[in-house]
Amino acid sequence: MLSVVQDVLFPLMCYSDADQELWNSDPYEYVRVKFDIYEDLVSPVTAAQALLLSTVRKRKEMLEKTMIFLMQVLTSPNVDPRHKDGVMHMIGTMGAVLLKKKIYKDQMETMIAQYVFPEFQSPYGFMRARACWILQNFDEIKFKSDQNIVAAMNCIQNALLNDNDLPVKVEAAMALSAFLASQNKAEKIVEPNIQPLVQELLKVIKETENDDLTNVMCKIVTTYTEQLIPIAVDMCTQLAATFQQVVDSEDGAEEKAITAMGLLSTIETLINCMEENPEIMVQIEPITLQVVGLILGKNVMEFYEEALALIYSLTSTRITPDLWKCFEMMYQMFQNDGFDYFTEMMPALHNYITVDTEAFLSNEAHVRAVYEMCKSILTQDCGEDDECHAAKLLEVVVLQCQGRINQCLASIIQLVVERLLQEVKTTELRTMLLQVVIATLYTAPDQLIQVLESTMLPNTNTTLTSHFVKQWIHDTDCFLGLHDRKICVLGMCTLLQLGPDRINVLKECHTELLPAMILLFQGLKRAYAAKAAEEDDDDDDDDDDEDIEHEVLESDEDEIDDAGEEYLEKLEEKVNKTAAATPFNITTSIQDEEDDDDDDDALDDEMDETALESFTTPLDKDECEVDEYWVFKEVMQTLESNAPAWYQALTSTLNPDQQKAMQEIATLADQRRAAAQSKKIQQSGGYNFQQTSVPTSFNFGGSFGS
Structure with missing residues (x-):
């Protein structure tokens, strides 16, 4: 050999x-x-x-x-x-x-x-x-x-x-x-020359149109973001010019396409790295929009995904008038030949709705465009994954624009309900469609009931209200993740408030409501624990990069923590004293939530249950003051006081395990309220104590040893 x-x-x-x-x-x-x-x-x-x-x-x-x-x-x-x-x-x-x-x-x-x-x-x-x-x-x-x-x-x-x-x-x-990528010391050695190196690399990329080199550029941009700020605009200009050159070339179409995608990816990386520098972004945006306009304007479908990713990056923190023109181009693209790219459009569409809601609502055409796109997806045979995305986008609109799109709600409800009445193959789509209706129930119950009560199931004398509520309760275990369970709980709290006088079907299924909510709260507890574990892992990673002196609190911070503990102890005493006024037998204690090792697998399962949760709503923000535990507790307290017969009907059939679960939910509601109040105080600068002057001399009533 x-x-x-x-x-x-x-x-x-x-x-x-x-x-x-x-x-x-x-x-x-x-x-x-x-x-x-x-x-x-x-x-x-x-x-x-x-x-x-x-x-x-x-x-x-x-x-x-x-x-x-x-x-x-x-x-x-x-x-x-x-x-x-x-x-x-x-x-x-x-x-x-x-x-x-x-x-x-x-x-x-x-x-x-x-x-x-x-x-x-x-x-x-x-x-x-x-x-x-x-x-x-x-x-x-x-x-x-x-x-x-x-x-x-x-x-x-x-x-x-x-x-x-x-x-x-x-x-x-x-x-x-x-x-x-492999040598830690290399970064510092190269840093003094990084700008001329990048300029030379840009020339080589333009000359060779080599897609491997665009990957090199992405690596350099993410490694030397701060050092490249002075030349970022020039970099974007050269990358855009090279992209134009590659697209205009007729040789080796397949190879050129790969290179062009690499160039677009590099521009996206540059935007993402520079997004915290608004003075740079103002200059990069028009350069990038020329590239996006070239792709969308000429219907270059092979680069649609990259163009949509660029729009998403540009709209992540601010949306300029030119970017709203880009929204119109996206809508035209969807109508012309971009129907198959709806899921790729979704992140950018979500930004348009949530980053600048005022501008989104300022033009009725914006809302209509989103509705029409979702309608096209839900009424044509394009696959249930796309339909899930369309339903999620409608839910985002309902929650983000609460109280400001009443003229559109009836159309949204009708669209979603009609799709629900057709064959749905996956539980993911069915629960997502139900979620849109639940979001409408939570934000505009009167409008929802009016639409549902005025619509009958085909070939029956049953209203859609009955069908919707029964299907919802039946599918409770299909709602996964944090957001889906939270909106489900809030929607059921609205059902409890409306009662059987407004929702007649509740007379039939009222005994199923609280058990369904207990199931949701059990899932929420796991989901919150999983989220906390994930955040702890992220914090641990961050701590590894910090100097050891940052790990020690200053003395003032120690004092604030001591005061915080005292505050929580007093709050606990107060809650326990008033426990008799609650509808549950509450024994409240402020404690860390720890699950047994046996629950570790359950926490892992909670991590990535619903990919669509990345499209956030106001209910998902850290500063959101709507806590589903506390809302539920307040609703139950109100029912016990103001509607005792309805309260009795709901609670009388609970078994001992369910009663215990209800007590735990109420206790957790108090804990979460106390933790939220403590966090708010800390964010406002800590606890305020009355300042008194310190005496300059002390007399303890005699000399030492007397």
């Missing part, structure tokens, strides 16, 4: 006459061929690499024998540069295997310093390119000498900035990205 390595694989992996001819005649094509995955499929060099790897991994002693052969070639006097290229090509190909063997792993740094670094000064461009390439393959080496990693980074930077051969610059850029 060694003869195969020496006589077949080695010659194939050396720099060839064909390589030299292409390098000299068309370096752009040389770069394209070397980075083309389709060329790799038919390349004998790629096949040689694969066979070499398989051989040294599976054949006993072949790694050692191959390395002996390669080092003999490398150290021989007057070695042919092409043979030296072949040696480095083979060593780099075996990089992952070599780094797993201690005997070689410990020698790699020395090998790089002795044999690779000098090649950056080689008169042969292909050897300078190979030096960059081999560093990519050993980017995870644990350098023992800081001098060597500095030397490696300086070689890479110099190759990108100053080399005259385009293929060398491309390989240098790839090596730069690899070292930034």
Whole structure:
């Protein structure tokens, strides 16, 4: 097998006459061929690499024998540069295997310093390119000498900035990205030169239209956001110009499309990194909108997803008049040929509704456009995933624009109810449709009841109200996550308040209401615990990055915490004293909620139950004052006082376990109210105490020892 390595694989992996001819005649094509995955499929060099790897991994002693052969070639006097290229090509190909063997792993740094670094000064461009390439393959080496990693980074930077051969610059850029990802010390070494490096990389991207380089740029932008602020606008301008150039080109349409997508992704990364710099965003926005306008205006469907992602990024914090024009373009795109891209439009549409609700509502056409898009999705056969998104968007509109879209509510209710009455294959869609109706019940109960009561089920004498309530209660266990359960609880609280006098079907199913709500609250408890666990994990990650001195509180903060504890203790006493006035037997204690280890799996299950919860509503904000636990408790207290017969009908059939669950819900309501009040006080600057003057002398009634 060694003869195969020496006589077949080695010659194939050396720099060839064909390589030299292409390098000299068309370096752009040389770069394209070397980075083309389709060329790799038919390349004998790629096949040689694969066979070499398989051989040294599976054949006993072949790694050692191959390395002996390669080092003999490398150290021989007057070695042919092409043979030296072949040696480095083979060593780099075996990089992952070599780094797993201690005997070689410990020698790699020395090998790089002795044999690779000098090649950056080689008169042969292909050897300078190979030096960059081999560093990519050993980017995870644990350098023992800081001098060597500095030397490696300086070689890479110099190759990108100053080399005259385009293929060398491309390989240098790839090596730069690899070292930034793998070597912690690389970031600081490169930082002083990052602006000229980026400017040079932009030129190389424009010249080569290489999609791998756009990934390099994304890595650099996320790593050096602050340092790139001064040139961010120029970067966006050049990326947009290169995108225009790529789109206008007629050669290699499929390859160009991949490059264009990479450019759009890089612009998106730049926007996301600069969003906290409004003075930069003001300049980046019109440049980006020209790109978006080109895509949407010319109906370039292959870039719709990227264009919609750009709109989402631009609308995440503010929405300018030009971006509202973009909203109109999105609507036109949807009507023309963008029907299949509704789920990709959803994040941007959510921003338009929630980031600037006033502007959204200022033009009736905005609301109508969202309704028409959702109607198209819900009335045509486009798949239940799209329909779930459409229903979610309608729910967002109902909750975000509460009390301000009454003229549209009847149409929204009718649309959703009609879809509910048709075949629904998945519980996800059915619960999402129910959720829109529940949101309407919560925000505008009179309008909902009017529509439902005036509509009969087909071929029956039953109103839609009865069908809706029964289906809702039946599907209680299908509502998952935090938001879905919360709106479900709030909706059922509205049902309790309306009572059987307004909702006649409650006379039939009133005994099912509280058990259904108990089930929801049990799910909410798990969901909140899962959220807290996730936030704790995030906090732990953040703490790892902080200096240790930040972990110790100042003395003033300790005093505030002591006062807070005293406040909570007094609040607990007060709640316990007034417990008799509540409809439940309450024993309140302010405590940390801890679940047994047996519940860990349940918490994990709660983490990602509903992807659509990422499209938030006012009920999901941290500062939201609507607490479903407290709302439920207040409703039950009010019913006990003002509607005792209805209260008795609801509670009389509860079994002991359900009664205990009700008590726990009430206790948790008190805990949550106390915690919310404490948090509000802390956010306002802590607890205020009356300031008194401190005496300058003290008399304790006699001298010491008297």
